[in-house]
Amino acid sequence: MTLMMNVNETRETEVRRAGPWREQVRGLNMLKVEGDDYEMGYQHGQMLAAEIPEGPLPYYASYTTKILGDTLGPLTTVLAPLLKATIGRQVERKLSPSVRRTLEGMAEGAGMPVRAVLDGATLPDALLWLASRLMQVKNEGPAMHHRLALGLGCTSALAWGGATKDGMLLHGRNLDYHGVESWPKHPAVIFHAPTGAMRYVSVASAGVPVGGFTSMNEAGLTLTVHQHMFTASARLGGEPIGAVGELVMRHARNLDDAERILGEHTPIGCWTYVIADGNRREVLIWEENPVRKVARRVSSSEEMCNYTNIYLDPELGATEDNLYGAYWRHNQARYQRARALLEQGRGAHDAKSIAAILGDEGDSDCRLSKSIAMLMTVASVVFRPEDGALWVATGTAPTSKNAYVPFSLKHERHAPELGEVPSQDGSAPSAQAFRAYRDAYIANMDEDDLPKARRLLSEATRLAPEQPLYHFVSGHLALAQDDVRFAADCFQRALSLGHEHEERLASFHLWRGRALDQLGQRQEARRHYLHALGHRADPPVTRAARRSLHRPYAPKPGRAKKVEFSFGEVMAP
Numbered sequence: 314m315t316l317m318m319n320v321n322e323t324r325e326t327e328v329r330r331a332g333p334w335r336e337q338v339r340g341l342n343m344l345k346v347e348g349d350d351y352e353m354g355y356q357h358g359q360m361l362a363a364e365i366p367e368g369p370l371p372y373y374a375s376y377t378t379k380i381l382g383d384t385l386g387p388l389t390t391v392l393a394p395l396l397k398a399t400i401g402r403q404v405e406r407k408l409s410p411s412v413r414r415t416l417e418g419m420a421e422g423a424g425m426p427v428r429a430v431l432d433g434a435t436l437p438d439a440l441l442w443l444a445s446r447l448m449q450v451k452n453e454g455p456a457m458h459h460r461l462a463l464g465l466g467c468t469s470a471l472a473w474g475g476a477t478k479d480g481m482l483l484h485g486r487n488l489d490y491h492g493v494e495s496w497p498k499h500p501a502v503i504f505h506a507p508t509g510a511m512r513y514v515s516v517a518s519a520g521v522p523v524g525g526f527t528s529m530n531e532a533g534l535t536l537t538v539h540q541h542m543f544t545a546s547a548r549l550g551g552e553p554i555g556a557v558g559e560l561v562m563r564h565a566r567n568l569d570d571a572e573r574i575l576g577e578h579t580p581i582g583c584w585t586y587v588i589a590d591g592n593r594r595e596v597l598i599w600e601e602n603p604v605r606k607v608a609r610r611v612s613s614s615e616e617m618c619n620y621t622n623i624y625l626d627p628e629l630g631a632t633e634d635n636l637y638g639a640y641w642r643h644n645q646a647r648y649q650r651a652r653a654l655l656e657q658g659r660g661a662h663d664a665k666s667i668a669a670i671l672g673d674e675g676d677s678d679c680r681l682s683k684s685i686a687m688l689m690t691v692a693s694v695v696f697r698p699e700d701g702a703l704w705v706a707t708g709t710a711p712t713s714k715n716a717y718v719p720f721s722l723k724h725e726r727h728a729p730e731l732g733e734v735p736s737q738d739g740s741a742p743s744a745q746a747f748r749a750y751r752d753a754y755i756a757n758m759d760e761d762d763l764p765k766a767r768r769l770l771s772e773a774t775r776l777a778p779e780q781p782l783y784h785f786v787s788g789h790l791a792l793a794q795d796d797v798r799f800a801a802d803c804f805q806r807a808l809s810l811g812h813e814h815e816e817r818l819a820s821f822h823l824w825r826g827r828a829l830d831q832l833g834q835r836q837e838a839r840r841h842y843l844h845a846l847g848h849r850a851d852p853p854v855t856r857a858a859r860r861s862l863h864r865p866y867a868p869k870p871g872r873a874k875k876v877e878f879s880f881g882e883v884m885a886p
Contacts, residue, residue: 349507349508355418357418365419371495371520372433373492404442469537470671472655485671487685488691489691494709497692503524507563513722516703518691525555525562533590534566538554541622549581552580565588568588580601585599589698591696619648621645646682651673664732665734682782687879693715702722704733709748716735746774782807789824815850823854825841846859853884
């Protein structure tokens with residue numbers, strides 16, 4: 314196959330260039346692919362061959378093993394390959410011919426085994442299936458408290474009409490997902506020109522050749538996807554995520570088209586599509602699981618909407634389980650915070666103000682509890698579909714804190730005349746502390762380097778000593794190295810600092826008590842368990858405190874409880 318490539322400087326031209334090409338703009342890979350599915354995949358693979366091995370697909374291919382290793386220990390070496398050979402292959406068999414051909418083309422273009430590409434591509438749905446089975450085992454009951462507190466509404470962060478400076482619709486989007494280091498390492502702005510279909514642009518990463526996740530087409534539609542993790546409704550037999558969104562981008566000229574296309578397909582997992590029409594200034598919020606699909610329209614007169622990861626439909630919402638309280642509180646807080654910022658900027662929103670919402674750290678003293686800019690914010694974009702403009706964030710996670718570079722779908726080029734959105738201040742000690750916290754996560758999760766992770770956590774607590782969850786996580790890493798005295802001190806510092814969420818205080822007491830139990834201070838440990846039970850607590854913490862109150866806590870050798878860095882908590886204490 315012959316591949317034309319252009320690596321010259323970005324040209325100020327109003328004429329779209331023919332043929333596939335690639336350039337780099339401020340660390341972002343900008344490329345054009347065209348032709349049939351295989352050809353576009355091949356072009357993507359060949360142009361990004363050096364970057365794809367460091368991107369998200371190879372990372373995802375091994376991610377399930379990492380997750381299982383946290384809970385199954387030595388059994389992981391047996392069960393992880395078995396899971397890929399069973400669940401992964403069932404998901405793979407439902408890949409559409411279009412997506413399969415694209416992935417096969419990319420693998421050949423990059424000189425990679427097709428198997429490695431397919432294993433990575435099937436992870437999102439396989440992971441949802443695993444989570445669903447966990448929901449069935451745990452049976453925690455519905456997350457109704459968080460749904461009722463949320464109220465009605467929708468989040469990505471969208472504004473139009475009287476809410477924006479020029480009336481045009483703006484659609485801001487943070488992609489919060491696994492691959493904190495791998496996804497933003499080689500980000501990609503991909504202009505797609507499929508044979509016999511509409512052009513569209515996707516904001517992705519090297520090795521993600523389909524546009525069904527975060528994209529905008531030439532008809533003026535934008536599309537983003539939101540995952541619903543804590544629900545037991547995922548079912549094998551449907552179509553993996555990504556393919557249907559790409560069909561929308563290729564063939565939908567309005568929201569009616571988008572709704573029809575989405576309605577013709579059944580998913581494996583539980584998802585929401587937020588699709589905006591920049592010309593009519595309306596929004597479609599399409600919520601679905603394998604047995605129910607619900608369309609909600611936001612009219613042009615409403616002027617704003619936002620969405621996080623909580624179903625708005627009551628029947629779908631009833632399937633969401635209260636397994637992880639910190640997750641639900643954060644989703645509720647993100648929704649409310651984004652809504653408040655949209656209202657606060659009403660009448661003056663532009664690309665810069667929407668980017669500021671995506672980069673917001675919340676209105677709390679805790680960096681993790683209410684922040685829109687999360688540890689796992691691996692890609693960020695602001696779309697303006699009416700004229701095909703988009704601003705794409707650069708740099709490392711959380712990407713929404715960084716500078717946004719402008720591009721044009723209409724002209725398929727970098728568009729500096731639209732103006733770059735500057736980065737938010739990254740020199741403050743608090744920003745440096747969060748970067749150290751992020752790097753500690755990478756060291757712990759991806760590099761399996763616990764001493765390095767502890768050093769980085771120590772740096773985070775030095776730079777931001779007021780952050781209780783940094784100390785709390787530091788205590789858990791200490792427990793993983795049997796440094797129990799240091800862990801007890803970390804949990805005490807977290808307690809001394811306090812937290813606005815009573816459930817967090819209960820967790821702090823639980824773990825302070827468990828550390829004291831391991832130090833032989835049983836009476837003091839029991840006092841902390843009683844404190845945990847005296848607070849409003851998440852159900853797993855309550856059960857753990859009751860067990861430890863009646864029987865001294867003694868962890869299994871080499872099996873310290875794994876801390877979940879995104880929200881600074883242990884899911885299953």
